[in-house]
Amino acid sequence: MTKGFQLTEETAWCPGCGNFAIRQAVAQALGRCELEPNRVVLVSGIGQAAKLPHYINTNIFNGLHGRAVPAATAIKAVNHDLTVLVTTGDGDCYGEGGNHLLHAFRRNPDITILVHDNQVYGLTKGQASPTSEYGFVTKLQSHGVKNEPLNPVALAVAMDASLVARGFAGDIQGLAALIALAVKHRGLSLVDIRQPCVSFNKLNTYAWYRERVYYPEEGTHDPSDRVAAFRLALTWGDRIPLGVIYRRERPVFEEQFAALTEGTLVSRPYPGTALLEKALAAFY
């Protein structure tokens, strides 16, 4: 069944959108991980980011806005032989789906969450998102956003996420490497990918990011140091660090279920009557 990861010609994205680069990086990364398309599931919610799965030839669960993470967690638990990625937006993941993300960090399933973070609601035409900057003007927030932006990387570090990284859609190679690393990592990986939205975010453009992003020099940051990671996570403004910010090995959600030690859940047979009789016997 090997045909590699093929990208569709047609998409519903705007020309110049950062999503194209992310899609390319995803396909490259999956290829680099030597995965078969039919062993990969892309799970998404609703939004421009969440359309990505439709444009690659894998298994797709394109569910509800904000609800990709619980679906992905369950898919991985049912069939841990599959590689499960979530492709989601900043609204999808940090807004509507915020609670699921919080608790996914706690569970630590072996899934990769790619947040296409364009700091705006793209599909619904440009409202503020949880990561929009304070003061960011939109049609709905015509006097500027009054809430402080959520810092996903700091949040993930505070939640002791297993792998926390920041990527940039303007650097496909670096992003592909980061995604490959996240996919290979055992446990939950969150990659907050800064993605210019050419239609609705005229502030955080390619140029804006290019002036600011940098990869910390080899050896200057220890991702296993949580306080250091937190400090780096707070670095924002003139300088925006990319790459792995935090990493910790933790028990993986689906590895802790006795039911899964003998193989995948989906491969288990229906129970025999002997077992059922035994369960019933406890009620006598």
Place this chain on the structure above:
Amino acid sequence: MTKGFQLTEETAWCPGCGNFAIRQAVAQALGRCELEPNRVVLVSGIGQAAKLPHYINTNIFNGLHGRAVPAATAIKAVNHDLTVLVTTGDGDCYGEGGNHLLHAFRRNPDITILVHDNQVYGLTKGQASPTSEYGFVTKLQSHGVKNEPLNPVALAVAMDASLVARGFAGDIQGLAALIALAVKHRGLSLVDIRQPCVSFNKLNTYAWYRERVYYPEEGTHDPSDRVAAFRLALTWGDRIPLGVIYRRERPVFEEQFAALTEGTLVSRPYPGTALLEKALAAFY
């Protein structure tokens, strides 16, 4: 109308429950802030903690499980002359209501959130809560909790909450002082109150906490230093710090609405036809 904050004789709590102490501390703190009962609104969800408002003679909005924070935010926005407190449980606030908490930090309304954190679901009879320790055994989690506990203080610091504190129900005086300070603070205050549940949490008991809790010595911790606050927030295990962990002055939600500069929203009259005609004129 001054009659002070009166406590009911009857409650539905178990004898010995930490909620009694929290209630006393709340009443003391409100008294100390020289508030009138009818200018205070206690907003709660569902749970043992969430029953508290019924046992004090104030205004009460006892809504849905997990949903106290958005209701409280709106109440404060509509009538910023009222003092608004949320009394909530660890399940209510960090479980069902997790997303609202995340975004309340961003909004920063001038409300005080008191989380009666007993690390268990009390009202539903003892399931794990988001703050239950890893391995904590319950009837439902019979092999022990498999998810890592959420650290509310670290989370709040990462979200740049305006005031973050930890209290302990075993120290009514200290707790009352902390609550008074939180109520007086302009902006959102989160007080995570460790509260022994004598019925369902046999691990994190009064004794367990008494061995561990301490107030950092005067001058040893600077709550305005976010990284230091994060480091202190991670201090857990043998030593559990109490008191104010983090504090930052930030724009307050309801102060940013032009509509509220002339007085409370609830006091504003219905619009006159001139204004309406003007709005209609824009469509010609």
Place this chain on the structure above:
Amino acid sequence: MLYELNLKLGGEAGQGLQALGLLLGRLYARAGCHVFANQDNESRIRGGHNSYQLRVASRPVYTMGEAIDLLVDLDGESRRIHAPELVPGGLVLVDSASGGPREVALPLTEIARAAGGREIHRNSVAAGAVAALTGQDRDTLFPLIDETFAADPAARAINSACARAGYRAALETGKSLPFALPSRPAGRPYLNGHEALSLGCLAAGCKFMAAYPMSPSTLIITYLSGQADAFGLVVEQAEDEVAAINMALGASYAGVRALTATSGGGFALMVEGLSLAGMLELPVVVVIAQRPGPATGLPTRTEQGDLLFAIGAGHGEFPRFVLAPATAAEAFAAAPRAFDLAERFQVPVIILTDQHLAESYLTPEPFDFSRVNVTDYRLKQAASPYHRYDPGPDGVSPLAVPGTVDAVVVDSDEHDARGHIIEDAATRNAMVAKRLARIPAMRAMVSPPLRQGPPEAEDVLLGWGSGWGALCEAGEKLAAAGRPVEVWGLQEVWPLNPEHFAPLSGRRVTVVESNATGQMARLLSGWAAVRVARGINRYDGRPLSAAYIIRHFEGGETA
């Protein structure tokens, strides 16, 4: 001479169709015409194929026309896609220096560039050209352009130059459409259903809105947020729909009129909150802007698929109203009506709109704000001790604002008159009875359906909500063809008052609705003993039209 003009703008998302459509709509409205306009959009920001259709007439019109007199092709594809819709003799405006016989070839982009603009400014060139081709006065067009871009002098200059150039160039082609201006005076606003509804909310004294963006509801929060400073509102984008409704309920508790709006999927997340409103007896208005489901469905299209859902939503038993305004003018009226009913009975009121109503523009008579009823039902003088759930007339309790009495206690558990938790059967029974006691008075308040056409006709075409315009037109056309039908349109769909439906007895009732399962038909047979002969249903996401109804009515097809 045409008595009406049908205009279609076709292009990609992102090419500015809406801005152009808006400009032209206002142009004809200013010229004294009646206008109806609607849009057909894909769920994307750029690319694809969208259209904006305007029907300009000498009398009020509420549906799209069936054939196009003038097509504006902005993507090079529209001439092909929409060719079958053109009337004989219809014209196509193309962005090109040369074209076929039915084409008005104008190099719009080039003209824009020559006038100092960029490609995007060709819309103003097109606006000028369309105005000229349809015989519109310069003195209407040019001031409108200037006002539209008033905030940005540079943009104003360019667009004005482009429009003038387009106007001139079109005149030079010598082509034109023989469209007669109506003699009616100018002076009707051009707005869509959700703009009208939002104005109604302002008129009703709505002071708080929280919502989460979701098509096709987003316009309401966007508009109200823009008016927040002028009208003294707090408008907040919530983190999710659960928060939105709980914020609205908090605001209502604190004493102001509160609103939320969403589409079916977002409303699904508000259902627990709706039940809370029922238990706390808090007034609140919830707009459900319907779109085709289930789940994400067709986000930018229309359906009436959430009727039974809205009526039955929420665990436990509590009364509610469900309104479904027929047109933009009715949507304006529905809002104060909803706030009034909500506060009078302390119940949630749902307003069901849909993408078609929400985004279709028309030119209603100017709203008369002095006739809007805003009754303040909040308690002025409270008895002490105040008990939130003391029963009053019709089961309605005194509604005090926190801070003005000893304490306002509301509780989602079953409670006593004071609002505190109870467990006993007697109090429970009394409280259930009290909550439901409002139903008879509520039912008596419901307005009867709209009716048009001969009341003695054997055939009745009955629809609800935004179906009204298409139904009326179908009724008129059928009558003109010698087939008299009476047309009914329900605007207040819950509770139902069976008495309203007595005139249907013995007649052949065809229920027309934008859904597949015939929800209104089911409701009427179940709750009002109406015998429904058959249904005409449309569920492809496109709005009902007179032609669709007539085709299925005459052909006996039941789609």
Place this chain on the structure above:
Amino acid sequence: MLYELNLKLGGEAGQGLQALGLLLGRLYARAGCHVFANQDNESRIRGGHNSYQLRVASRPVYTMGEAIDLLVDLDGESRRIHAPELVPGGLVLVDSASGGPREVALPLTEIARAAGGREIHRNSVAAGAVAALTGQDRDTLFPLIDETFAADPAARAINSACARAGYRAALETGKSLPFALPSRPAGRPYLNGHEALSLGCLAAGCKFMAAYPMSPSTLIITYLSGQADAFGLVVEQAEDEVAAINMALGASYAGVRALTATSGGGFALMVEGLSLAGMLELPVVVVIAQRPGPATGLPTRTEQGDLLFAIGAGHGEFPRFVLAPATAAEAFAAAPRAFDLAERFQVPVIILTDQHLAESYLTPEPFDFSRVNVTDYRLKQAASPYHRYDPGPDGVSPLAVPGTVDAVVVDSDEHDARGHIIEDAATRNAMVAKRLARIPAMRAMVSPPLRQGPPEAEDVLLGWGSGWGALCEAGEKLAAAGRPVEVWGLQEVWPLNPEHFAPLSGRRVTVVESNATGQMARLLSGWAAVRVARGINRYDGRPLSAAYIIRHFEGGETA
């Protein structure tokens, strides 16, 4: 001689009523009796006043008895609260050295202490005393105590000693109840509705459950989580109900049978997910354990208030089944039935239970697991290319497991046969038609109502779900009093098959249900043309009983 024994245990929350009731229930079950037990609890952990009532009989019983033969007073209050319920000659066991004439005074706590226990161990003293007073064999009691505390030898020793001491002390009082043991052999399990349902889920091959705790549903996840290792399940407590249903849908997509359970308020949060199941055509089973609403309502009590909500929940239009098992035995059967229907038709199936069904214990015939139908509808051999939404017979598409075919693509937007987003009308129409095409076959699958009593009786008492037991007993009593009625009980409440109701025509139908607005009555008149003469409704949170039904039936009261 009594042919049945009614026993009530009264005490505070936290005093161990449930453990004592469970022990006694199993004791009588082992002795060969039929037992029915139910509880009356306040929503608190300690204090207040709760009761646990056991009815022990020589034939199957499904409701609580009406008068108490033996009351066990553990809080010193029960003798006063429940005195009116005692039969003449009934006894009260009190924890005291001396008592009145109707009292069996035993210093339970002292006896426990003397036997080496603490206050909490007086429950075992009481168990021994009750066993003795009701003529139960030591050889049944003592092994049961030993088994109950098998896991903890120290506890076993103390409880055993206490039970023996209680047994002895009671015998010494010389008092006893003349209760005749039935001659039937022992061997029925003692379990409640949700335990039976959970066993049914295991038997159905359910492999995944996610839920958020909520009374009265929590027992299901608690039980299944305890069986997870033995049966190979993944059971996860979700962070909220929205997560729970989306997890269940993810699991279903990945290829296993998936479940979630909640009460009405939690289900309100699952409604968007239900619509998603409808759109993705994913099998999933959702238990709604009903309790009185709206909102938080009465969390520990019972109601049937979510029927219309369950049937109408979700935006957009999609088919579903709604089941409502009548008894614990039927709840066992309903689970595999639900999983089968869900997978056969790729639809969500809702099981409506309620607190009364969930927490009432009884002693059904042992379940025959070999007769449970577990058909695997998943695709074994997939065509290539595989298209998730290719239409099959009855509109049902081939259901492949991801990983076994090229790609399994499911999409909440409207989609084509491959599962990819579409915008066009033709595909939309085809997909709507395909999804709804399953309805006729689904309707044909629905089982007819249970019936008992003379089919020619003019009067029909019709109920649904857990009302069945009380209805049957009411029917029998009315017949015995010379007033024949036939009793109907619906267990598969959606979709309705109108043919099932033909036998009701021309008869006087009284619909009995635990809600205030008569939801089943409404459903039957709206969807199955049943003429309902009147309703008997109960909505105080307490279960229906034969006495309640008869009182309102004969008195003509409509509560």
